[in-house]
Amino acid sequence: MNLRQVLTNSLNVLMMLFGVFMSYKAWGLYTNCESPLVVVLSESMEPAFARGDILFLSNPKKAVDIGEICVFKIPGRDIPIVHRVIDRHDSPETGNQMLLTKGDNNNVDDRGIYQELYINRGKMWIEPKDVVGRVQGFLPYLGMFTIFMTDYPLLKYALLGGVGLVVFLYE
Amino acid sequence: MNSLQNRANAVMAFSISAIFCLLGAIAFSALIIPSNPSGAVALDSIKVVTGRYDRNWVDYKTRNNEFANTVMRIDADLSSLFHWNTKQLFVYAVAEYSTPTHPKNQIVLWDTIIKRKSVAVISKRGLNNKYSLIDVNKKWTDINANVSLHWNIVPYVGFMTYGHSKASEGYAFPLPSGIQT
8 A cells, every 4th residue: 555546546536426426416407406316204205205215306497287296495494395286376477386285195285384483374385486396206215325324323434434445445 | 356356346336237227227118108098077066165264374264265165076097007117196186277366276176096007997976075175366256167187107216207187178166155164
């Protein structure tokens, strides 16, 4: 093991990481979506989506259609929600819509979630500006990796340690 | 050169590429498998009643919101939508109408999840709407709505696809004839 080898390896690892990061961001630009991949965390869309499934999102310019599955953020809440649109009312002003969502596995619509925070009292609908993406594709199970890593931080450090070992030991 | 590490690496890389190629082939095949789904919704009766939605929800807190109660008839044969990449169908009946303030409105009246081909033929009579049929203006006077059956195919892996039946004739809403209890 010499310094030159370690530097070359670090460069390769960095190239790989930045390559992945850049492709992800480019894909985000193409789909008009800040995070075009999301991992399902809850059971509210069972049996369509289970915890740990990966969803591919995009955010086309066209109006949100009835029955589409949207990922939306409620003001003041950090975690986005993935639910299906069950009501849609389009205003004449272009682009503005009143949307009501509901999880396939929930018994009631999402108005209780919209109004959970005091700042959102009286919020009956979500609008296209709350929608951060619309589900276009589906890949099961693979998101369990990220769930495991958030649940067991040791795993994350083990992975980082593995990458570090590659840098120092690979020839 | 042919160390254990190299061989393991090659085997891993090859199997991962092979799995993803296979998943891609399955995902794209679902788009070209032919199908001939059919479906129709009809309304046997519409009754409009006034009532209160929920006093906690500010928009609808008064007692004179108009709710439409419908009796639906649904006939559909969606079995041809089941192929090797169909995990489930989400089937929903939609009422569509326009009002002077909102040119396009769609409300889901009823929905169901179908997980097996053997139960993909639907024939239902006397269905009431599962979700409230109330407009944002809370009035149904002079509004004509048509109904249609929509479906969303959720795949095991791949693309979410949607389809719908032809819209029915337009139904006019009657004047309010009662109070919702």
